[in-house]
Amino acid sequence: MKTYTPFISGAFLPWQGETIPSIDPASGTEWSRVARCGASEADAAIRDADLAFRKGPWASATPSERADMLDALADTLEIHWEELVEPEIRDNGKRITEVRGQFAGLHSWYRYFAAEARKLTPETQDNAIPNVTSVGHWLPYGVVVAITPWNSPLMILAWKLAPALAAGNTVVVKPSEMTSASTLEFTRLAHQSGLPPGVLNVVTGLGHEVGEALVRHPLTRKVTFTGSDFGGRKVAEAASVGVVPTTLELGGKSPQVVFADCDLENTVNGVLSGIFLSNGQTCVAGSRLIVEAPVKDALVTRLLERARGLRLGDPMDPATQVAPLANEPHLRKVTSMIAQAKADGADCLLDGTQTAQGMRGYYVGPTIFDQVRPDMQLWREEVFGPVLAIIPFDTEEEAIALANDSDYGLAAGVWTSDAAKGARVADGILSGTVYINHYRSVDPGSPIGGIKLSGYGRELGPDAIKDFLQVKSVWTGTAPVPDPFP
Known part of the structure; x- marks a missing residue:
């Protein structure tokens, strides 16, 4: 029986601590185990992601070079996506026809946001001030914490990870403790594709033990969460302590x-x-x-x-x-x-x-x-x-x-x-x-998100990458500044 362990700094950590059983929903029997991480693993993952954001090949990469890395990840997924099918089914019981349909196109999400990364350039801003220009520069937040649900772990991870990486952030993922296997198998492939160590870390465990520690960490700069409205409230409350922006895609009663x-x-x-x-x-x-x-x-x-x-x-x-x-x-x-x-x-x-x-x-x-x-x-x-x-x-x-x-x-x-x-x-x-006159369509180019208890913020769409960016305005004078006190 395989035990899945946290992935930090480009490697799966050895594990001797407590584990959480993963139960096959079709039989009700245990098929694997997942490390029950805590605050110390959360701290290690966040600090490693912060280091990768500030130093090394990811930190120095241009938007075009980051796009190349995302395309390399997409290439790997096109070849190896079938390796991810069984772990997800064994974890959450979804039909093989649905999972294969999702995973055969999983690479397309990463390709879409690789193309979006190549479009990132400073934008001239309009202003009515004579002899002054203003330019907006897009800056990544830093370490993004992505918390994913158990119903479609890898597809929803793509909605968060692809734009976050395209924007230049590093990401720490906390998957549901009930469905962590496919996320860790995906992370193995992402590392094999050439993604630098520390750019994608995964920490497994319970929400109140490791998820909260990730959200409250002083180096966390952005949180994106998909789950219940109850869970969304907890995440927003924890993030508010550090004034950390959140994107919440919550429940529905459609x-x-x-x-x-x-x-x-x-x-x-x-x-x-x-x-x-x-x-x-x-x-x-x-x-x-x-x-x-x-x-x-x-x-x-x-x-x-x-x-x-x-x-x-x-x-x-x-x-x-x-x-x-x-x-x-x-x-x-x-x-x-x-x-x-x-x-x-x-x-x-x-x-x-x-x-x-x-x-x-x-x-x-x-x-x-x-x-x-x-x-x-x-x-x-x-x-x-x-x-x-x-x-x-x-x-x-x-x-x-x-x-x-x-x-x-x-x-x-x-x-x-x-x-x-x-x-x-x-x-x-x-x-x-x-x-x-149809239902359930989803595409990288169309935003998805809710109002009221269904959350706030939007995933996907032409502005999704900007959800993981901050704009900095740079003003330049083009004529001498007059004496303010003539």
Whole structure:
């Protein structure tokens, strides 16, 4: 059984301390162990990253040279990405078809931000002062702490690491203690690609033991976090002590607004994709179905037909359509919320806890509730599982009000054949991203992020690299300064 240890200064450290078991969600059995690091390892990783930022090949590299290193990393990923598939599946149980799809394109995130690095040049600033010019110079922060979740560790790491490195920072990663293996295997490849020691360090362990130590460290200059709104509050609180800027991509309770004039089959595919891909374990999961009354019965009937036919199974089997939840505590949370929805009076049309009975591992199948009220826990709180809540509406204004009746604002979907209506409703929904007649798209060139409890700041997009940069204005006089006291 492999024990994964922290990666600091270009090497995996020997480890004799406590470890954390990594459990295969498909079987419920331990398959590897992860070092339970603490404040001393956090300190070592931050100090090593700070040294690499100030001295050595990374510190002296031009933006173009950093871009070359990112391209070299992308080259390595194009060749070796398949080595990362099994560790991620064994850690979090995601289907092999989804993981292979993500990892086959993992290199593209690094290539995109390598190109962005080459665009970094001083920018002339407009000012109305005679005989004075002003130029903005982009400066990296220094050491960036990146805290990643367990649902898509390497893809979300790419969203943070690629722009942070392109900007010239060094990075210390704290992956979820439940899914650290693929991050450390990736780090091995990154080092093999020629990334200088100290530029990427990884420290494993529990949030309150090592994550907090990383965020509060006096040499930490920037924090980027993806996770729950509870975790985001803790990170923001810890970072505020040192006045350290944070980017928080947090939870969601995303609405799917369906109008009677929609293309029904396209909508069914989109709703299924939004809530049941990754078994609902995505921040943008379309968990609230807001459907116009005349089309509700037809839509729900078709959704039930399709959802009942989805095959639960081993995530390593390409034929599997629904894989397990990622860990046992999350299984308990999801099943508890399903039970609470029943107790609250919601009508369970399809019960995934029954579908999964008798299966080893942490399985819950697709679950669909009708007769949901806006005051129910199921409507208001993030399940982060394959659970869909349905409420009908009669008017466009009512649909927008239901969509916005949430503490979250990460994503939303709108389904209609009326382009003007789609644009109008999208404009009215309070969300960082709105999809019209499709769902779940993501691309390096398009920002992603939330409002309200879904966080603040944006990842990806043309300005993502600037989230990891500070601007310094340099003013130059072009004529003699007059005597101020003539």
